Amino acid sequence: MTSTVSVDIRRAQSRAASRTGWLDSHHSFSFGHHYDPDNTHHGVLLVSNDDTVRAGTGFETHPHRDMEIVTWVLRGSLVHQDSIGTTGVIYPGLAQRMSAGRGILHSEKNDSWRLGGEPHDEPVHFVQMWVAPDTRGIDPGYEQLEIGDELLRGGLVPVASGMARHDGQSAIRIRNRHAALHAARLRPGGEVTLPEAPWLHLFVAAGEVELEGAGTLATGDAVRFTATGGQRVTATTSGPAEILVWEMHTDLAGLAAA
Template sequence: MSDRSTPRSSAVRLDAGLDVRRSSDRFASSFGWLDSKHSFSFGHHHDPANTHHGLLLVNNDDVVDAGTGFDTHPHRDMEIVTWVMQGSLVHQDSTGHSGIIYPGLAQRMSAGRGILHSEKNDSWRLEGQAHTDPVHFVQMWVVPDESGVVPGYEQLEIDAELMSGSLVPVASGMKQHDGASAIRIRNRYAALHAARLQPGQSVELPDAPFLHLFVPRGAVVLEGAGPLATGDAVRFTATGGQKVTATEAAEILVWEMHATIAA
């Protein structure tokens, strides 16, 4: 799929609503070494009615076997945020950046005018012994609000902040999150929040023209919509402020978006 799209402000009137998408309804790809579930059209899976929500083009839920991964491949004009749930992932790119991404580490790659990168399961322990553990991560793509910028990379550990059980701004280009989010993205209309919740803990969702709630682990109840299980998602339009309450240990990822992609 193309990495290039154009965002526009959502100044038009929107009809408020919630669209619950169950885990079993996602597109699925399996290549032996990779099991991937796609919230939106991706690769050979294409549905013209399911290409994005707000500024979010990709929400891939990936499990990669040890010693395997995505070989070097290109991207352009895309903000790519990777959130690891279990295991560790090695990132290398053509700008010379490299890093190991693990749970609680926020990571963003700005593809800008063009970048090459690879992502592999970190299949070696610190003492040098191989392991067979898969890596489970969610990769999310949002469009930038300016094309052709210099590619960039940023990562920061926020595990301590997540221990609070509150909704933590992970990646944001919004002015109100300047200095508060772990990492910055190049879109002033978008922000990613995350929360780790214990049973009974609740968080309140932000209010925005477009929200996307994804449950990569555990089970929660969404006010006004009911139970959500692992892999379920909800697309919000012109609404927000609902409570999300964990019924078992859970993690949630929430995109707050104040613009959408031009048709």
């Protein structure tokens, strides 16, 4: 357990941004040419990108290695294709995980009509998160799972986990036994209690919430908790909200020492 208690609020407007004609991306941590040596990770979470991609465009085929990549779509649909032969369309309520392992190539595009259906002009908005694995050089892999029904219950739902206590629950498996991602869709006034963990990362994907002891958080705001947890998160009366919470029981130093 880490020893110094910290609740570090990072506002949406403080994030670095990458904008092109087809992409609007906001980075919670150092990413690409946006490098800050004091903002490289929290726990084992290295990337949390908030991306909006224009219809008919997207990320061309590119490589990854030794990373657990979880994608959570908020609006629209995203087509995934990779070098191990997987093709998948990701949409709200469908969790997706790609294990890069010893090496994988993949593309992500907003062009689902290539797989059937009519062209559209709706952008896709998604959060992509990268977590360091606890085992390097594994076989690359892919998994997706529909958990929309679970989210309707209003509590924190495990989305992606390598933790033993989530075996058999509605969570895709990641190769890190110390980490889990939870999501909650909250009605106005609805609340959840954060897990207790040495490292937590809360991201407000949509809406506005009140964090116990810290005040109001808006869309795009994030909080990094160290050596603390158990706070209540409540959607304000202004409307529904959606949050993503990483629960982590080690950090990069702990992985390296294991």
